[in-house]
Amino acid sequence: MTARSSAEAPRGVPEATVARLPLYLRALTTLADAGTATCSSEDLAAAAGVNSAMLRKDLSHLGSYGTRGVGYDVDHLRYEIAREIGLTTDRNVVVVGLGNLGQALANYAGFRSRGFRVVALLDADPRMVGSTVAGLEVRDVAELERVVAELDVAIGVVATPATAAQEVADRLVGAGVAAILNFAPTVLTVPEGVEVRKVDLSTELQILAFHEQRRSGEYLPTDPPGSSVSPAVLAGGEEVR
Known part of the structure; x- marks a missing residue:
């Protein structure tokens, strides 16, 4: 793929x-x-x-x-x-991963006003399964294929940790979902004919930091090797939850 x-x-x-x-x-x-x-x-x-x-x-x-x-x-x-x-017909959406970001997406009122209906929420954490978010019961991610078929899901939103994102994407594609919005901090590999849009919040913040650094005059082109860099940056940032 x-x-x-x-x-x-x-x-x-x-x-x-x-x-x-x-x-x-x-x-x-x-x-x-x-x-x-x-x-x-x-x-x-x-x-x-x-x-x-x-x-x-x-x-x-x-x-x-x-x-x-x-x-x-x-x-x-x-x-x-x-x-x-393609917004003259409502499209059903499933959100996979109900951490802080996933819950914020589930509660986002702008989806409904633009023709997108969040019809299902899935998570792997037993502590989340069975709880209610945005008026929907969180279901076990093990039910993904059944949920896609039963609710005619057209778009999958991946808000899982990076380590789980590819598996979730594979299962969405296998269930017939051909449009994926990826919030996980990783690149997804999908077959031809499947559309993936990646939203990387940390990358956008880093781009803003680049411009802000130059605007404020903080940039030092002669910074010596070993200058202070956030450990989180060196580690690739935090995973989506």
Whole structure:
């Protein structure tokens, strides 16, 4: 098995464009909630945090939804992007790993409002199994395959320690789940045709630290070997729990 990577998403839409579609959808939702019926590409681009040329190019991959001199119909474009992403139908989600992060994900209200239903929670810890999190009973991870089949799970969220993540991913794939969101601090290997998105919070913090260090003038390019480094950093950071 190999780690899946692709330059393009289905239907010929570039992966970089796919990554920005949720930004446009969020911006359009904010505009709609504010009562805005139409908007220009400049206004939408500013709300999404991109430049207008990039936005127009991205939307050109989906079709022509703007009107010259008028702009975009906010509700219509919001529907079309949601349809393109696949959010016009709810998708069932299982969260595997109910440590602190897993419980936070289970309680995140934003999933439901965006078309994702957390329908099951799984954990290997006997102390967690049988407890209630976000209104759902935590089930034993041994039931994973049964849960996927019974609840028509489309997306698996892996929030386990790194040591367990690959096994969980293998079982999700074996049960028919072809979309995995990985919060575990490890790279998952999956067959062709299975999509994995990795969310590495520690890496993002390290990138922020890089920029903050230079902004504040802390960076010393001549730091001698053996300078103080956090043992947690040398150990690769803490595992997800």
